[in-house]
Amino acid sequence: MSTIERTVAKMLAQQQIRRRTALKAGLALGGVAGLQGAASVLMPGRALAQDIGISTMRSTSKSWLWAAEDFATGGGYFAEAGVTVESNASGRGVNVPALIGGAVDVVLGTPDQSIRAQIQNQPVKLIAATVDKYASNVVVNAEILAERGVDESSPVADKVEAMRGLRMGTTGPGAAPDSLLRYLFSTGNINPDTDVELVTIQGGGSAILAAVEQGVIDGFCLSSPTSDVSNQQFGTAYLFNMATNPPPALENYFYIGCAVLDEAIQERRSDLVAYVKGLTLALRAINDQPDVFREWARGWFDSLDDQLFDVAFANNSRIYTTSPVPTEAQFELNKQFVNIGFQTLGEPALPEDFSFQDACDPSIAEEAVASLN
16 A cells, blocks of 8 residues: 555544544434434535435535536425425546446436437436536645646636646546646646556545645645635646646546436336426526525535635536536537546556436436426
């Protein structure tokens, strides 16, 4: 085990101790109230309820990437659509296996994760989109960037080259941050196995920030607010703010969507339509009533100070799609992106006949949108 791996393992062990302590403290309160109290510490965004209509999973508890679902809950849009949603966070980058195993009904994540399962003949479909910017940001130690003469406004090629030789944190191979870094490296002739060190860190934003603070990594790829907190408190700076200044090829990119099993589309169609209807109502409010979304978000991201929240909201309020219906044009870009990732991992390219219909079933979102028009 390398020094980096031992340090990260130690950090994660410490986090587990804190989580167990929080659970014991919550249970000490007694009964259901105690369990709910513990859950609020362990997994913010998860609402325990006796009657659950749809259970979902994402990689981290709070992020602007998942905020459309959280806003749909907190803003009452799921209730208006007639569905109750339980949101869960795994602390891991790839969660499609939990879907295949029947642990949850919906997984929120990137299309490339679903595509990996689909080409292995797993019965998974993407039914809706929520984010159309590749909003996993790349931050690097600000002193390193100054030494290398680059900043966020530098040409893409110069910014990619600035990562050569660095230790970059990700949530693991196949996860969105790892895939973005590999894509960027491919544009600059950087070998991700020899020219940089990709460090897998599980445990969400808190583990990533601990790794930055302890000097285990030089930078990382993860979404806001983790990237914003790191810049404010731990001496990093944006190299790629993907919400406001992405590479041109990723300007309109199907980034976060909802994956389900084929069986669920057949057997729980009305529940899924209601779920996407709630998401659609939330997405419309985000885009048409930004003040309403901002008021909710200020309470949801309560750990951010006012200055940091203002920066994060200005950037991230613009990452959400106006329609949840997946499009074939976006899927073609997903295929190109996935093939680049596969190439850097030494995996075979996608089958040439792998189609939009193999990956997506837009009929759920189409029905949900039609019910609101």
